[in-house]
Every structure is written in structure tokens, then in C-alpha cells.
Amino acid sequence: MRTVRVGTVRVGAVRVVSAALLALGLAAGPAAADSSPSPSQDTSSAPTQAGTSFRTATEIEQGQRATASGSTGDYLYWSFPADTGQRPTVRATVKLPDTHAAQTWQIDVYDGLRRRQACQYGAQTRTAAADSASVELACVLRTVRAWSEPWANDPLPGTYYVRLTVTGVPTSDLGLRVDTDMRVESKEIGGSAAVDGSLSEPLVPGIAVKSEGEKEDRAVLFGLEPEDGWASGWWSDRWVWTVVGGMLAALAGVAGYRLTRGAGRPSRVPPAA
Known part of the structure; x- marks a missing residue:
């Protein structure tokens, strides 16, 4: 009579899913922090x-x-x-x-x-x-x-x-x-509002008609800008969720493989006499 190590496989799958959830939580932390008001x-x-x-x-x-x-x-x-x-x-x-x-x-x-x-x-x-x-x-x-x-x-x-x-x-x-x-x-x-593309310059009156040297002097009609400067437009937390999604897909594939492989594999424990 042969036995199957289903319990061990299930424990491994649970660990894989736990690691995926932990990665998701770590990635969601910065995104949630970014949404708080300044x-x-x-x-x-x-x-x-x-x-x-x-x-x-x-x-x-x-x-x-x-x-x-x-x-x-x-x-x-x-x-x-x-x-x-x-x-x-x-x-x-x-x-x-x-x-x-x-x-x-x-x-x-x-x-x-x-x-x-x-x-x-x-x-x-x-x-x-x-x-x-x-x-x-x-x-x-x-x-x-x-x-x-x-x-x-x-x-x-x-x-x-x-x-x-x-x-x-x-x-x-x-x-x-x-x-x-x-x-x-x-x-x-x-990232939910992110789009592909960005403006060459923000819509600040006077900045678009000045040369590069004048822009360095910030000689524009209105000089205020965000505390961290104007965003470049290419980065958003959508990249984080894309990476996390890929990790979850890979971990789900590994977990599924281990479950199906373990279910059809005979145990190495010798049968009892």
C-alpha cells in the first residue's frame, strides 16, 4: 500500500501563499502612505x-x-x-x-x-x-x-x-x-490615474517661452512648485503593483506545480511488513 505526502505539500503551499501576501503588504505600505494628505x-x-x-x-x-x-x-x-x-x-x-x-x-x-x-x-x-x-x-x-x-x-x-x-x-x-x-x-x-506620457514643461505661465538659461533663473510669472519638484511623469505606484502581480503569479504557479506533483508522486516510505 502506498501513501502520499499531501500534508507536507499543503504546508509548503501555505508557506508560499503567506510569503506572497507578505510581499503584497510590504508593497501596499508605501502606496497607502502616498495617498495621505500632506x-x-x-x-x-x-x-x-x-x-x-x-x-x-x-x-x-x-x-x-x-x-x-x-x-x-x-x-x-x-x-x-x-x-x-x-x-x-x-x-x-x-x-x-x-x-x-x-x-x-x-x-x-x-x-x-x-x-x-x-x-x-x-x-x-x-x-x-x-x-x-x-x-x-x-x-x-x-x-x-x-x-x-x-x-x-x-x-x-x-x-x-x-x-x-x-x-x-x-x-x-x-x-x-x-x-x-x-x-x-x-x-x-x-497609479490608478497614471497615463503613458508626460508634458515637456508644466503649465506655468512664462516657462514655455524662455530659453534654457532663463529657466535656470526661474524667471517665470509664477514661481511656486510642489515641495519635491515637478513629477517626471514616468514613475507611479502602478509599477509596484505590476511587480507584485508578477510575483504573485509566479508563486501561484510554483504552489500549483507542487500540489499537482505531490498528488501523483508515490511516497518513498517503504510499506509496512
Whole structure:
């Protein structure tokens, strides 16, 4: 009578699967860490005024709180950098005068080519009831792509502009003082939004028309960039998942081979007398 070492083979298969799961967990760790929001910037140097046009937009870093005072009816502009794989969220709070009529406020976001970018969700336009203390607005943009077709309107890495204004207000309220609070944060989406290709230069106004020597001096209209510099566009955590997927496939093949080989192989233990 022959016996089969199925138990030993199963233990080996379990070890193989455990090693694969461990590798998957180690690879998922950095990817999960990359998706966490970046820490807030130092507020000691936060801007306290806003621009009145695209060219005079006040530069702010992501995670930095910016404040400004203005008059009802003014156009207020800020700009911020957004890089590949980020999904920016723009939040604005407008503190209204003690006495006022109903007002409708709106925030619009434009990219480096001054193309208006649609909001995925969020209260981009809101109406404040008469004598309400404040109104809060939010706009969650689409994920910034490393590359896009020329005819498309996809968000691309570079400078983005925020415009805050009142769109519906009675004449009696024009010129009343308002205080604004602006903040931009991003969520790292990662390899799920990665595409093949990248821009030769980010959409920062002025950088594309300058020579190489001038670029080294950073003599551009807007000089802010992400803390780690602009992404090259070729690397993403999609490479990690591709490698892990290949490892899992190889380990699954080894485990399957050992199971099928062990099931049909006779035991070397001599039969009992």
C-alpha cells in the first residue's frame, strides 16, 4: 500500500501563499502612505491679500491658509501649483457684513492655460440668506494627469488659479467689506490615474517661452512648485503593483506545480511488513 505526502505539500503551499501576501503588504505600505494628505504649511507667512486679475493672483502653497479682505463685487484671485496624480480641493469661506441682503457667491478654478476646470463635486456656488454670518464654498477638481490630448480639457500639472466673486447681489450691497479665507489641499491618487506620457514643461505661465538659461533663473510669472519638484511623469505606484502581480503569479504557479506533483508522486516510505 502506498501513501502520499499531501500534508507536507499543503504546508509548503501555505508557506508560499503567506510569503506572497507578505510581499503584497510590504508593497501596499508605501502606496497607502502616498495617498495621505500632506502636512499643513507654516501659517506665519500666509498671504493676507488677494490679486485682482490672473496676472496679479496671489501665490499660495497647498495646505497653506490664505486670508484677504475685499469689497462685495470685487474679483479675488489666488494661484497654487498642482502636480501629476493630485486631486486638489479648493475651499473658501466668505465672512459677510452684519447687515446685508441675500447674496450668491461662486469660486471658479482655471489651469495654466486659463481653461476653466469643472468641479467633480462640492458647493461651487452658494446663496447666503439675508444677514447670515458667512458662506462656505468648495470645489473638488478632477485628478491631474501627466499628459493629455491637445483637444481635451483634462487637468495638467502646472499653475492653477482660483477666482472668488459674488454673482448675485443687490446694488445696495455693492462695496460692503467682506473677509475671505482660502485653502487648497490635495489627495494623492497614485497609479490608478497614471497615463503613458508626460508634458515637456508644466503649465506655468512664462516657462514655455524662455530659453534654457532663463529657466535656470526661474524667471517665470509664477514661481511656486510642489515641495519635491515637478513629477517626471514616468514613475507611479502602478509599477509596484505590476511587480507584485508578477510575483504573485509566479508563486501561484510554483504552489500549483507542487500540489499537482505531490498528488501523483508515490511516497518513498517503504510499506509496512
